[in-house]
Amino acid sequence: MARPGQRGSGRARTSPGTGTQRRPAQRPAEQGIIPVLAEVAREVDRIVQRPPTRPALRTKFQVVALLVREERARVMADGSLTSSKRTEQLKRLDGVATLLAKIAARDTSLLQLLAEDARVSDAARDYKASLMRAGGLEPPEEPEPEPEVQVVPVVTAAPRVVPQSVRARQLANPFLAPDFEAAAERAAAKARRLAGWELLDPLFQSFERAATGQPACMTLPEPRHVPLPLGRELMPHQAQVVTATARGHRTFLLADEPGLGKTAQALLAAQAADAYPLLVVVPNVVKTNWAHEVGMWTPLRRSTVVHGDGAQVDAFADVVIVNYELLDRHVGWLGDLGFRGMVVDEAHFIKNKSSQRSQHVLALSERIRERTARPLMMALTGTPLINDIEDFRAIWQFLGWIDDTKPLGKLVTALEDTGLTPADPGFYAAARTSVIDMGIVRRRKVDVAADIPARRVADLPVELDGAVGRSIRAAEAALAERLVERYRSAVTALGMTPDGIDLDLARRVAAGELKDSSDKAGGENVFTMVRRIGQAKAGLAADYAAQLARNVGKVVFFARHVDVMDQAEQSFADRGIKYASIRGEQTTRTRNKNVAAFVDDPEVQIVVCSLMAAGVGLNLQVASNLVLAELSWTDAEQTQAIDRIHRIGQDQPVTAWRIIAAQTIDAKIAELIDSKSALAARALDGAEVEEGASSTDVQLEALVGLLVDALAAEGVG
Known part of the structure; x- marks a missing residue:
């Protein structure tokens, strides 16, 4: 008898004809959802060993993982099971889970699908229902979709702050004049011929169905002279993006490989577009480096880095740099400051639209577009796609190319101008080109090898925050104080009255400190x-x-x-x-x-x-x-x-x-x-x-x- 919620399926099959072998009846242990999950997991394991991993395979991996999790919870809560039966079921589930872990070890990008906030697509829900039916379970009924309500994503998980410097700037400039051109541009482009067509999914699919095998890159102009600080040089491929900005292009998905100078391109593009004040959102590890690069490439522009509650923020700076983790605290005043441009570094961090950081980035970009006509918007990432084509969604929305349901502005116009619909065979190639022309720039090192030196050392400054950083700076100050005391003692002992710093004596003092550091064990020294x-x-x-x-x-x-x-x-x-x-x-x-x-x-x-x-x-x-x-x-x-x-x-x-x-x-x-x-x-x-x-x-x-x-x-x- 099948257990509640299962379909009985234990009948044996016989092969026709004399002498054929009868297949044994399915053992009770092989009934239910677990054998189905194990079979699919083994299939995924075989396929993942032959990369690349396809979206359909990712869907199977995610669904099996979800069902293993749900079946474990059901087994643990089932009071009708004996202790030995429960142990047996959990052991079999552990076997499937172990196989999934080995699969994820081969392709670590699959781990993203196991996150609590990972997106479950409609295709994944359908596949999950089919597996449940195959395992004798009835899938739950899908709830009726709620009426769609346009909500500006605002998250209030952390207390908001307004630094004193920001208040001073607001008092100095209490009125931000409305930009009617911005509103007019947002309302200008609407679908006409394509009204009623679902366009977002075909746009995403166009990057699979119409892929050419070459990096997706818009047509860029020949580089022209870019004014640079003394001693700085811009490589030709970098100058192309700056030149495109100077000619009026304002949205870029800059997906160059690391090492090709995306930071310099973004800062010089902001200078060419006069996109100040400029907001830069970055991972914590590189925010100090961004301030360093502002000084290198645009030394006439002042930068400020947001730390903690922003007590040291200079709200009158030209470039405001903040890391993703602090957005929840500062998103309020950042949205009101009047930025004319926004750069998001490592933009694949926002691929999950349900996450706080994605919601904050999208809310800030929308606020900037409301206030500024044609702001400079740049998404920087070497890997715009992590799991599948859907990873484009949040980045395109940040750039203003789409919203939750449809393409916007110039992208709509470009699609209209193709004269095609998603039912036409040529639509996908034309749609892919239309999106790329919106500002996708992808160059690999091998593509621009002539531009860059065969070997270079790139410095990445980082801030040592917290107690460890304070301790190191205190130790350095103590070492400097000890050196000063030795220097002053030597001046007194030698009866010297030096005019300024005696460098020869300074070297002798430093040599003595170095010898003591080498000879003595313990204590704080340079080593x-x-x-x-x-x-x-x-x-x-x-x-x-x-x-x-x-x-x-x-x-x-x-x-x-x-x-x-x-x-x-x-x-x-x-x-x-x-x-x-x-x-x-x-x-x-x-x-x-x-x-x-x-x-x-x-x-x-x-x-x-x-x-x-x-x-x-x-x-x-x-x-x-x-x-x-x-x-x-x-x-x-x-x-x-x-x-x-x-x-x-x-x-x-x-x-x-x-x-x-x-x-x-x-x-x-x-x-x-x-x-x-x-x-x-x-x-x-x-x-x-x-x-x-x-x-x-x-x-x-x-x-x-x-x-x-x-x-x-x-x-x-």
């Missing part, structure tokens, strides 16, 4: 401080490496200290990212096995390397991106690490991302390493160089710089 900075940067460096791995594939991660490597590896494991590890204590066999795993296994995305153990003798050119989580003491050591991927056989430009703790001695060390690099280059070119580039030089000069800065702050010199 322990640099190690603590490395530990504090570990999580941020790992976060950036994970972003790179998701965007461009394999990444090499270098660190000096074992505990930094440990933190990074734990971070990757928590994200479900497979990694290999190269350390000094490994045997040659283990080391070779781990190198082979990174080079040959497509699932191993990151190799975590010791600067000392893996800086020489390895060939890791399967990657073209490298993260230096900790700084070397010499340029030679840094170069040796980069040369693990920049070597014969490398067919892509190489980028080394150097993570630097802003406002600490880390920045001084990076500057000194670069200066030693220049000295070494001149020496190799035949010039005479008096000073070598040893690690002691960098350590000594770092302490001299700390001492000189502290003396200057006290008015000496």
Whole structure:
């Protein structure tokens, strides 16, 4: 007898004809939903081993995971089951769940489908109902759809704040004149011939059905001269986007691969469009770098970074930089400030429209369009698609190309001008082109290899927040104070009356401190401080490496200290990212096995390397991106690490991302390493160089710089 809610299906089948074998009757343990789920899971497991993963496969994976979760809850709540029967059912469900976990380990993007707020499509609901019926369960009736109500997404999960600087700006400029041109433009374009047609799904499908195999990229103009600060150069592919902006284009999905300078393109596009004040929404790990890049590329524009409750915000700045996590606290005043442009970095963060950060970003973009005609809107991401074509939805809505139900503005006009409908065979190719022309820009390193150097080091400044950051800055201040005391004691002992800072004496004081640091165990010194900075940067460096791995594939991660490597590896494991590890204590066999795993296994995305153990003798050119989580003491050591991927056989430009703790001695060390690099280059070119580039030089000069800065702050010199 079938249990309640099941259809009895235990009859045996016989094969026709004499001598044929009778199939055994289905065992009771094989009845119900669990065997159905196990069969589909095995099918998914077979297919996922032959990438790429298709949307239909993702739907099956998600539905099986949902049903496993629901069936587990039902079994746990079923009082009619005996203890042994319940244990048996749960054990079988665990088997399916284990298989799903192995599948997700092969394709970690599937983990997104297991989130509590993951979107369940109509196709997934239909498939779920079919599996339930196959397992003898009746799917629940779908509730009647509620009348659609237009609601501006506002989330009030956290207390809103209005920084004092913002109040001052509001008092200085209490009236923001209405822009009637903005309202007119929003109402201008409406569907005529295509009225009544469902257009959003065909637009999304056009990127699958009409794909050409080439990167989707709008036609860009020939680059023209872009005014730049002294010493800065813009690569031709970057200048194309700035030129397009100068000619009037105002919406971009800038999907260039990492390392092609999206930040500079966005900032110079804002300058070309005079899109100030400009709002920039970014992940926390890069917000300090954005402020740094504003100073590099548009030095006449002032930037401000929002931290915490915004007590230090400069509301009169030209560029306001805020991370996603703080939007819930600041979305109110940000919406009223009168921005004329908005940039969203790592825009795939907003793909889930039900999340708070997506709702805040969309609400802010809508507010900007209400107030400003043709604002500059830019979404920056190396991976606009994570799971399927639907990931475009939130990004397109941020850019103002669509709303919840239909295409808008110029996109509607472009579709009308095709003269086609979704019933026509040529519609999908024409629709895809129409969307791309709205502003999709995708270039790969290999496409613009002539533009970029074969090897470059890109610095990524990060802020060390919280108690750890305060502790490091306090330790650095204490070290500087100790150096100043030694300097003053030496001046007194020698009976000197120097006019300004005596650099020779400063070097002798720094040398004494360096010798004491090397001779004594324990206590705070330059070596322990640099190690603590490395530990504090570990999580941020790992976060950036994970972003790179998701965007461009394999990444090499270098660190000096074992505990930094440990933190990074734990971070990757928590994200479900497979990694290999190269350390000094490994045997040659283990080391070779781990190198082979990174080079040959497509699932191993990151190799975590010791600067000392893996800086020489390895060939890791399967990657073209490298993260230096900790700084070397010499340029030679840094170069040796980069040369693990920049070597014969490398067919892509190489980028080394150097993570630097802003406002600490880390920045001084990076500057000194670069200066030693220049000295070494001149020496190799035949010039005479008096000073070598040893690690002691960098350590000594770092302490001299700390001492000189502290003396200057006290008015000496």
